[in-house]
Amino acid sequence: MKRKLLISYISLLLVGTLITGVLSFSFIRNSYIKNKEEKLISNANLIIDSLMLEQELQAKRNYFWLVQNFAGQIEARVTFIDDKGQVLADSIDNSIMFVNQRNKPEFILAEKGEVRSVQRIDETTGKNSIYLTMAMIDIDGRKMIIRLSDDIEDILELNMTFLRYISISIMVGLVVAMGIGYWQIGSIIKPIKELKAASKLISKGDFKKRIKVKTNDELQDLGDSFNKMAMKLEKMISAIKDQNIKMDSMLTGMTDGVIALDLNKKILLINHESRELLNVEQDVVIGSPMDKAIQNNEMYEMIENTFIHKKSYEEEMKLMDENKRIVKVKSSLMKNKNDNDDVIGVFLLIQDVTEIRKLEALKSEFAANVSHELRTPLTLISGFVETLQSWESLDEKDRKMALNIIELETERLKRLINDILRLSEIENIQRLAKYEVLDIEGLINEVQYMMSGIAAKKNIQLKTHIEKNVHTLFGNSDWFKQMLVNLIENAIKYTPTGGQIKVSAKNEQNEISIMVMDNGIGIPKEDCERIFERFYRVDKARSRDVGGTGLGLTIVKHIVTEFGGTIEVSSKLNQGSHFKVRLPSK
DSSP states (O other): OHHHHHHHHHHHHHHHHHHHHHHHHHHHHHHHHHHHHHHHHHHHHHHHHHHHHHHHTTOOOOHHHHHHHHHHHHTSEEEEEETTSOEEEESSOGGGGGSOOTTSHHHHHHHHTOOOEEEEEOTTTOSEEEEEEOOOEEETTEEEEEEEEEEOTHHHHHHHHHHHHHHHHHHHHHHHHHHHHHHHHHHHHHHHHHHHHHHHHHHTTOOOOOOOOOOSSHHHHHHHHHHHHHHHHHHHHHHHHHHHHHHHHHHHHOSSEEEEEETTSBEEEEOHHHHHHHTOOTTOOTTOBHHHHOOOHHHHHHHHHHHHHOSOEEEEEEOOSTTOOEEEEEEEEEEETTEEEEEEEEEEEEEEOHHHHHHHHHHHHHHHHHHHHHHHHHHHHHHHHHHHTTGGGSOHHHHHHHHHHHHHHHHHHHHHHHHHHHHHHHHTHHHHOOOEEEOHHHHHHHHHHHHHHHHHHTTOEEEEEEOTTOOOEEEOHHHHHHHHHHHHHHHHHTSOTTOEEEEEEEEETTEEEEEEEEOSSOOOGGGTTTTTSTTOOSSHHHHHHHTOOSOHHHHHHHHHHHTTOEEEEEEETTTEEEEEEEEEOO
């Protein structure tokens, strides 16, 4: 900084000196030219007066002799030119008589009646000269212009002399100024350096630094003010930090989105949850316009209405994102705590109610499906109970058929109720389930033994293949067995007599892969994504025939999800289905 100030100081001195020199040079040159011009005007008037006098005396004129005579008297070049620009006589070079002067600037001025000098190079002498012409006069019945000129080369010598004096002055001034400036600037810079060092510490959060300036001038006042400012800042920053910590903790812990807007609809506050819900880019910061963060038309309109009508609103709206989330938005006015009529902005509270609405929809759908599924067996049971009321009129065959159907529908109703209860338990597995280290091989073999009798009734081969040293799995053994039972039972139902089912387990990196494959009727491609939905059946008539409730694979999906795994299915019609479960090992 010291160097910069010194350079600036010297630069100012140089500029000042140069400006003074240029102005002085210009003044001297202009004065010189003006004197020349006045002298030429005076001499031109004398020549005109002399010509007029001789005209009155009717003396015989010799223009060549006259220009020579006048030039000798006034020590300037004299030229007589007629009104067409033709030279009549010249005191230096009569050869210019053959060069028309009509386009010369001084001739043009004379034609206009203007008496003004012109500076240009003299074609005859090659010197920089000043030309002056008087207005046209009538001599001997002929219109004539008197032109005088003189060289101004001697101004160059004057300029060089002046330049030498200016250069010497600048050199001496610079040396003296550098000495004085260096000392003076040093005394000014020292306290400024202390202020700079203290400011850097403050910018880094250190408000303890104080400076001592004893200059008895404005710098000392500045130092005292700086110390007071540092003390106040230390207290203010400490208070703000405490408030920010509390505010950040509160906003971070909120599960709802919060946005605050000022009267210009610029963002005052936006928390992380709002950014997640509204997909707000990271470059949207405090002070950004509202439309950078809020691009939902319904929400935008709600904010506008809040500003216009000065009242709160609450609405549910769908976000146009890939997740099709539903949010409940509450808008309210922010008011000055000291003046309830002073509105300072709008506050938005955004709650994600997507899961709540999904659960409500699922509950409604589940209730409707359960009602439908229960209605069919109950209707059949009720109908055949009415039939049996006419017991005596029925033969043995009809009685037996009615009782068999009632028994079948009762069993079906029982299975449905059991599956509903089981699904309810699984959905609350965190509360009910007991977790332990599972013996994968033992559990698979146990389920094979349980299901082999059912498979044998349809002459279906049920095989297992378990890889050696399969990973350990941590979970609930009852739910693991239920998952396998449902998958194998599903395969048995849709595999024709004489078919084959294979259950295998192997390691895949940090997962255990469990597969249930059959060579049954298969599943259409468009139904593969939906078979895990509650009460969804590919072929409803066939499902009823084989005793399906429509909840078996739904239960499997829930169990796999609780284990932290995934399930996928691939199938080809009339070739079989392949269910693959991936569970994370422990």
